Amino acid sequence: MNKIIGKNSLLKSNFLQLLFKKITPAKANSRVFTGLVVVLAITMMAITAPLITWYPPLKTLVGEPFTTPNNYYLFGTDDLGRDIYTNVVYGIRTSLIVGLSSVLIAVIIGTLIGVLAGYYRGLLEDFLMRITDMTLILPQFLLALIIVAIFGQNFQNIIIAIGIVSWPGIARMIRAEFLSIRERPFIEAAKAIGLSDIKIIFSEILPNAMPSVIPYVILQINAAILIEAGLGFLGIADPNVPSLGLMLNTAQQYLMNAWWMAVFPGLMLSIIVIGLNLLGDGLVEYLNPRLRKR
């Protein structure tokens, strides 16, 4: 009996260690770990936003305009008397929603085009890849700017615009993976069994392409968040949605006398970006043994 209890407690104490052995290689990949912690913390903040803030977001005059940070207004208030802490927390929410949903759009378009080009080859591939190249040479940021300017500054349009400018990279990546995996013998074996194209694509090739695609997608989320913030900083944002970029835009007018208006949103944006970057970069290395440091 004692022996069993001893074994159990040993298992428990080693549980975290074991968990990370599963996530990271023998030499702990500290970048993946740090990135994961930061991203999880930020996600938790975004999810629990209503619980950890005590003013409604975007509501003006919850305090005196330009209040310096204090116990009631942790990050101070802005020119309209909005609580910056509240808006920063809700701003994270916006950033993550924009990042995830625009990349979801990009992944859907990119996968469709990449799969068609990489699996079926031929003229279709040439056609789709030239379209991809044409989209790729346009500067992402400017293209997004133009799309929002044309279709109107609302939240949905911003997400769609960022989605539209982010798919070419994913399409190229998926195509490249398909080109290499489709020539591997187990695909021929799958054909010999009589699997349909759809099944070969989704149950044989795609799962094997995931290790290279996932880190790239995480980095794309990062890029999408930066584009959103960039657009906000230029004043292209939905004024009805709290946005870190938009806050920075307002803050620059008062930089000399209200530093807190710029510092806290900027800091939070940096933390999000660094966290996602660490996670994505670390994963690239972790999932690709050739890049792994000895």
Place this chain on the structure above:
Amino acid sequence: MESHFSLKVINLKKYFPVSRGFFAGPQKYVKAVDNISFVVEKGGTLGIVGESGSGKTTLARLVLRLIEPTSGSVYFDNKNIFELNKHELRRLRPQMQMIFQDPMASLNPRKKVKQILAQVLKLHTSLSSEEIHERILSLLEKVGLSPPELFLERYPHELSGGQRQRVCISRAIALNPRLLIADEPVSALDVSVRGQIIKLLLDIYNESRGDMTYIVISHDIALIKSMCKNTLVMYLGRMVELGETDRIIESPLHPYTKVLISAIPIPDPESARERKRIPITGEPPSLIDPPPGCHFHPRCPYVMDKCRTETPSYFQVDDRLVSCFLYE
């Protein structure tokens, strides 16, 4: 109408275009399989030998229509498989299976043994999941992976080379195929497990009692001798000799076959010393620009003027076919 024919291959050709520069002149081709015909009767065994690059694997892939031919036809039970549409072909698939050269590469690295086998069974049978589970267990037992429960949850990288090939074999025989093509079934394996795998393949063949037709591809004549009644010798995409394995080994007709047979190592040094080895000169020519006439003429000890310009057709000697002007 000739219903006893299991597999009939007629004038099969596969030319791969070679991509060249824009101004590089006429399009050239690698003639991987050049005008090959043969018949394997139901329950028969055919070995295909030849050096690397002689088109053995391409031939196998054509016979299963894993790639489309340049021309020619393959009759499987009097049906030309190149005339079937996608749907019909998919229904025929379970009857013709292949064991691939590299067992590691031919198993999806992200699937467990259980999933690999269940996939085949789900696709072509309407068994319930319990029945599928039972079948998987009995299949694994049959290919010598016992106790089978131990292997269900394993990924291919968690198996040894021999075990992987056994999984591949179990996948190929899962649906009781009537034609089984083994493409270099043991060349990727350790010498120590080769014998076991060959024995397993022979056992499966014997158990089928003449229902299963085997095609074994190898560069190893000893392996072909132990498994196949008939042998087809290939050189640079062409068939040079076709006949009974024992006869070919005893008295090879084509100069290339003679050279090939004389290169088999004999384990007894005494008799090895007595044997006259036929030296082969030169090296295999480029596949893109094969020599004109008989492809073998630059290396052939019996070369005649005719060989340099004309391509020999097939001449019948006893019950064998030889592609050489010596037997005209």
